[in-house]
Amino acid sequence: MTPDRLSRSALAAALPRPDVTGPRVEPARTGIVHLGLGAFHRAHQAVLTEDAAAATGDDSWGILGVTQRSARVVEQVAPQDGLYGVLTLGAADASLRVVGALREAAYPGRDTAHVLATVAAPTTRVVTLTVTEKGYRRGPDGTPDLSDEAVLADLSALGRDDDAPARSATGLLVRALDRRCREDGGPLTVVCCDNLTDNGRVLAGLVDGLLAAAGADHLRAWVAEQVRFPSTMVDRIVPATTPEHHARAERLLGLQDQALVVGEPFTQWVVEDDFAGPRPAWELAGATLTRNVAPYERAKLRVLNATHSLLAYAGALRGHLTIAEAVADPVLHEWARALVDDDVLPTLEAPDGADLAAYRDEVLHRFANPATGHTTVQVAMDGSQKLPQRLLGTVRDRLTAGATPQAAALGVAAWMAYVRATSAGDLVVAGRPVPLDDPLSARLADAAAGPLRGLPDRLLEIEAVFGPDLRSSDSFRAALATALPCFV
Structure with a gap:
């Protein structure tokens, strides 16, 4: 009944x-x-x-x-x-x-x-x-x-x-x-x-x-x-x-x-x-x-949202259906911690004296909850809109400080590899092909087409995502080239 x-x-x-x-x-x-x-x-x-x-x-x-x-x-x-x-x-x-x-x-x-x-x-x-x-x-x-x-x-x-x-x-x-x-x-x-x-x-x-x-x-x-x-x-x-x-x-x-x-x-x-x-x-x-939301907002965007995106792109590329599966992958878990520890935390002011290392651990614990079933593909959509908010601010701050953001570049490279795989129809997760779901999908697909060796150069030219500045950073370009083979 x-x-x-x-x-x-x-x-x-x-x-x-x-x-x-x-x-x-x-x-x-x-x-x-x-x-x-x-x-x-x-x-x-x-x-x-x-x-x-x-x-x-x-x-x-x-x-x-x-x-x-x-x-x-x-x-x-x-x-x-x-x-x-x-x-x-x-x-x-x-x-x-x-x-x-x-x-x-x-x-x-x-x-x-x-x-x-x-x-x-x-x-x-x-x-x-x-x-x-x-x-x-x-x-x-x-x-x-x-x-x-x-x-x-x-x-x-x-x-x-x-x-x-x-x-x-x-x-x-x-x-x-x-x-x-x-x-x-x-x-x-x-x-x-x-x-x-x-x-x-x-x-x-x-x-x-x-x-x-x-x-x-x-x-x-x-x-x-x-x-x-x-x-x-x-x-x-x-x-x-x-x-x-x-x-x-x-x-x-x-x-x-x-x-x-x-x-x-x-x-x-x-x-x-x-x-x-x-x-x-x-x-x-x-x-x-x-009176001041900015420290909370920046911590959330750069710790939680950036890590979420890294796990989504890298997780999908490694065949993981959910974020919980991705964060349980020892390699991806280590990459997530490195992103926060090496590149994100040096750019943050702790809101009201919060323990940001403890916040990192809490975030990873939340992601590991298998009951929610948050999928990697769901988090990965609209990357051209999310990447500037979640990862590229960290990249810019680290470059300004004279550091090469190797761990953040890993997250950006994961997105680039995801764009290439989905636009070409080559990515399958849990037995289903994954399309590129993004407001700039046509433009991204055009840039992703072509030899793998030039992929970072072509995508960095999309000013709507990377602005006019990041394409001129030799150290960031080199970090992307180093990170990209992890995903292909």
């Missing part, structure tokens, strides 16, 4: 059950609009927002979650009254939490009018985003890509009550800010939760650049005065949800949950304390509020 589907009424009849906790709040109104309603937001910010609301008894922080490319997540959560489970998997145990912070879900393809109206409402105080690096549609210089037709279409709607479907996340955001300004909705805080260095400033710059391009001078001035863009650092491993995860959650809950997400036990959120108005008491839910 097929179990009932998760909903508020079905859940009330199903609980209590061992290893399952129910929603901690039932939000009475929407106070947050989130752009990018993927698994990470549902396993991270939404959970901490619910905990913050429960800690204060404030039911005004319900979330309107907005998808990006399709209505799939809306179709998963809407029939469940916004409820979904977070299956937390340790190395030896599992627990399920049903989250109720998501009050509504919307798809811009049909719900743009509702999203704009909700952001404009004075009761909405915060907009958050998780749209991934490529979702910000930046050009090679980091400014808005004004050749992007979707962005231009959204900009054309500024200044009027145009509810045409939004076509980009940044376009939707500036249209929503425009509506809030014209309707006098009051101050607003926009919180970027993506892995961009200094993400708040980056997003603020993108918004300003879009408004400048549109000639929206009045709106630019209003945003400068009324909107804050705090920077953040977010951390929780959230792998893709598998049929096995669904089956495990169904056994725990006794109900079907088509919106289930999976996460590791660890969660971290560091937020710059720079808000335009009220916010959830996230610090009561375990978040760190600080």
